[in-house]
Amino acid sequence: xxxxxxxxxxxxxxxxxxxxxxxxxxxxxxxxxxxxxxxxxxxxxxxxxxxxxxxxxxxxxxxxxxxxxxxxxxxxxxxxxxxxxxxxx
Numbered sequence: 265x266x267x268x269x270x271x272x273x274x275x276x277x278x279x280x281x282x283x284x285x286x287x288x289x290x291x292x293x294x295x296x297x298x299x300x301x302x303x304x305x306x307x308x309x310x311x312x313x314x315x316x317x318x319x320x321x322x323x324x325x326x327x328x329x330x331x332x333x334x335x336x337x338x339x340x341x342x343x344x345x346x347x348x349x350x351x352x353x
Contacts, residue, residue, distance in 0.1 A: 275341075275344060277295050278294075278295060279344065280295075280337075280340045280341065280344050281294075281295040281298070281340055285340055285343060286298065289328055289329045289330065289336070289339070290327055290328040290329075291327045291328070292327070298323075298327070301323070301327060302319070302320070302323035302327075304319070304320075304323075317333060320333040321333050324336050
């Protein structure tokens, strides 16, 4: 239930940043490896939320086709929604 929904949906990062997205737009095959590559010590949701956005932006800029973390999230979200819409047809 996503395409016409007005209620925000929680989507797991493993689904949002799937293997095909990561291989196409980054130097990594998974979001987990992307985090490891940035030397981010993420063991919980709180660790991730506490990560300074400037550090994530710098890692994104250096290792992906995006200029910021927000741009990467926006692209992944758009692709995820388009994929879900196509699956409903």
